[in-house]
Amino acid sequence: MSGNHTPSTQAAVPPERGKAESPILSVRNLRIEFESTGATVFAVRGVSFDLRKGKTLGMVGESGCGKSVTAYSVLRLIQPPGKITGGEINYRGADILRMNPEDVRAIRGREIAMIFQEPMISLNPVFTIGFQISEAVMLRHGKDKKESRGIAVEMLTRVGIPDAEKRYRSYPHELSGGMRQRVMIAIALAASPSILIADEPTTALDVTIQAQILDLLMNIQRERDMSMLLITHDLGIVANTADDIAIMYAGEIVESGTVSQIFNAPMHPYTIGLFEAIPRIGESARRLRTIPGMVPSLTSEPQGCVFYPRCFRRADECRENPIPLVEKNSHLVRCVRA
Ligand SMILES: Nc1ncnc2c1ncn2[C@@H]1O[C@H](COP(=O)(O)OP(=O)(O)O)[C@@H](O)[C@H]1O
Ligand SMILES: [Mg+2]
16 A cells, blocks of 8 residues: 555545435346256355445455456446346446346446456456557547557556557457556546546556556546445555445445444444455554454355354344344444444
8 A cells, every 4th residue: 555645535525425426326126146056055145335425435355255246337348147137337327237238238348347367357458558449539539540550559648558549459368467458447547437446456466566556546546536346355545545435234324324424433343354464564464353253155145244143242132033224323333233
């Protein structure tokens, strides 16, 4: 992480309640199931969140908690055996889950773009990177070839690729992982999307490159007033990057609010556990505290709190009924004991 930027939310800025603009993307009660060998996995159960215009929402949780499938749902990219079984994804007054496929395709990559953890999978190995960016420009803006080339070279420069004119003719395998991720960002941004979904965009990269890529995303996001859904398993990453945070655990959002609300007053025992797992300066990785126990497999609808088996604050009442996400201390938390 680079510590260069001061997150606006860490200063004594009052929470932006009251003057609430309607969110650009609003997910309500999203449910995703996977059928596997006769069993149903209830991977995402009733996820709701808002992405505010021009802001970054950091979605945080351990591997397997449902971050990626939630993100894929926004663009209706869930593949069998996965299935969206309920909910709404409201974007500019329409529910993406109920649109016809052509309308979804028209949004995908143009209005809502996505970048993935492993850029090699999404880049086409047989075309130069310049060609791939130009294609994206033409697709969105209907520019001619020459104009698109110019914009593509500009984009390459903008995302920090040195010698862009020359790099335009490179193939994906000729670039380092960090450079490939920059190319992916250039492709995603070539279409001037109003929403960028970044699914663990820096997880595969080393720490220095991670910081550079996050800075880049943040700068472009601010410059263009773009909204960003930034997915990560690392709470440290969202500290400097996000405006809002949603903490996911085992297919549910367990806590959400602004960065300052979550960082100053985390309430869910899982969030508190995640904070304790962030390495501190001078603390060796060996001594890192982790939350004991494992994420449960969700082959049945859980009765009470899904975090119960790992919780340091648990009580019998936590097992009895489903726990709703309710407002406490001016943000949302799914815990009866918080
Ligand atoms: N292809 C698949 N087949 C079966 N189950 C899947 C598949 N992809 C995801 N799942 C289920 O969905 C859950 C959430 O996956 P995912 O969204 O990829 O997690 P995350 O991105 O948070 O690491 C997994 O724990 C698993 O139970
Ligand atoms: Mg994932």
